[in-house]
Amino acid sequence: MRYDLTLPRRVVFGWGRRGEIGSLTATLGRRAFLVTGSATLERSGEIAALRENLSAAGVEPIDAGRVGREPEVGDVDAAVARLLEHRPGAGDLVIGIGGGAALDLAKAVAALVTNGGRPVVDYLEGVGTGAQIASAPLPLLAVPTTAGTGSEATKNAVISSLDPPFKKSLRSEQMLPQVVVIDPELTVTNPPHVTAHSGMDAITQLIESYVSRRAQPVTRALCVEGLVRAWPSLATAYRDGGDRPAREAMAHAAFLSGVALANSGLGLAHGVAAALGVHHGVPHGLACAAMLPMTLRTNLPACEHDFAELARAVLPDAPRSDAAAAVAFIDAVCALADEVGIPRSIGALGVTAADIPALVKASHGNSRSGNPRDVSDAELEALLSAALVQAESAVHS
Template identity: 55%
Template sequence: MTSFAVPLQPYHFVTPRKIIFGWGCRQHLAEELPRWGRRVFVVCGSRTLEKQGLLDELRWLVEKAGIIWQFLTTISREPLVCDVDGVTRQLQAIGVRPGDLLLAIGGGSAIDLAKAVAAMATNSQGDSVQDYLENVGRGLKLTQPPLPVAAVPTTAGTGTEATRNAVISSLDPPFKKSLRDDRVMPLVAVVDPELTVTQPPSVTATCGMDAITQLVESFISNRRKPIPQLLAPEGLRLALKWLATAYRDPDHREAREAMAHAALLSGICLANGGLGMAHGIAAALGVVAGIPHGLACAMLLPAALRTNRSAVGHELAYLGRYALDKDFPNDDAAVDALIEAVEQLRADLRLPQKLREIGVSQEMIPKIAAGSFGTSMSGNPRLVSQKEVEDILRNLY
């Protein structure tokens, strides 16, 4: 297999201070929390988790360790500005004191909400979290350290348990932007693949495609770094091999473990290596058309691969050879095989192939294209014009 190396240049690398990974490892949460605080404010990602008894189980473990458990909220959608501001006010009304921390149990939405609230609880220069979001607010920076965050993901996709940003949306005005600071990175991430078993197949599919897109884009980003370059190919190998199995057989332990690990690696990679075109357009699809993020990534990834192969063909060929564990006669064949593997996986997951199938109208396309040029797009390895994005979207229509 052809080797691949990134020229060493100065870089910084951030991860959770501690990662605990493994089937059933949520049992170790009670051992970790006393290291960081004495009272936890809990953000949950789904009422299903409550009905299944997971919250009761974790509460028993936490309280047995002498930690005070204070439930804040449940969120079942991508967090909005009003969600962050409302939960922050709720937390501040209770009163924040030394030894407090946030515990997020759920998918990326719950973890993002917890990270944003943890930051806003200790920073009051602005009137709203919007004042701190990239390119839409007052450009305020966090002057005080956020409350510590512990993350227990229950989906395998976003990798938010290992990222240094919280993605927050707004309906009026419409946007999807990040609160970004190294200090919102969770201090501890407890990644228990067993918790993903009860996710519906559709969630398994779209979350998994989000992880795959993050692994690919962080590898080819113009901000790519040496450590993510080592991690992303292995995460992609796991995801391409096991996602369809996790989708078809939710109780398949090896598949669930592989996908949870791939998602974790994708979060570490994007936090340190950036993203690209697929995520840039996916964010705009979410804002303009309400398309779930993972589904948008799944639809856009093949187009992003084709668009970028002229600039990073060697890198994509390396990914193809490594992730598919095959040798190819040349780089073009390897890139073709990678694209075909992604498209076949989308078909196996029964995901929509065209924008018109998910409620996007042709009239939305110019607005989606115009909104695609945020932080993610700035990491794309080649410049893409608004006209080119419109053409890509029309081809996908």
């Protein structure tokens, strides 16, 4: 047995624990650059409360950027330029508070301001000039306000570009947040569709990491724990946003999915989801959710035993044989996606037959390399063509 495992240095989890951010921040520095997400946090008074909390702990809060959608290269470069005007250095840190987009922007900014301020594109996998994060980033404290991406536990920031179209990662072992504060109460105001999309993202990450080529025993154990918690909770949180146990379970599962993906990688669903995001503007979680049933069916020949194990973890009446249990697991995933309003066809996401070759081309990347089965471009093209009008979710249909 042989594995590596990287984790944020400190994780503080619990209902209402955002009140501890001030004292936790004071252990990292005296000036905190705030990178925030959608305007909802500002309107609900959360950002004002955070600033007061920081000031009371002797930390000066400075606004450094806000992003209400998945960050693009221009967003990152603009935020870096703004932050550099404050001459960041020792005693400074970055706080990212928001969904995965805000946390990714915070991670990218924290890393780039200490590395010469070159354009972010130079550092991106696959499209950059090979520039590396050589110097330590500013310390980062991450506060997720959705339960899904797990970005609080990962060492990469996903950055998009519309022209030329790509969605690529800025990645470094040094980009892991130093401190993570997960307060599930912050997710109570997420509307049902955000709860559904982010929750299905977490579930996709847990399943893809469990069967990834790079899976290892620790992350596999975390994936099972995450799925057992998320399974009954996602639909509950979707229907009743104020259900505390369901919100806690989803926030916990999302964090575990981030630890798993950071250490074990993902698979085909995430590979195609990146392409759907760039070419069709499909939100990340929705794209993952829409791709998950197709990915599970495609991987079934390589993953029968693994899917059967997951079935036995989450389904009370899982069949005894691996073959039947694996199929039951896929059917149950499809039923869950249906229950939270995920469309069964990618046609419903605005994709047409003419778009498929470009989607296949854009789906190569780090995620797809972890998929447990080799899927050729020709096979993926056929799969996506079938998914255009997928009407039935059952494996046998």
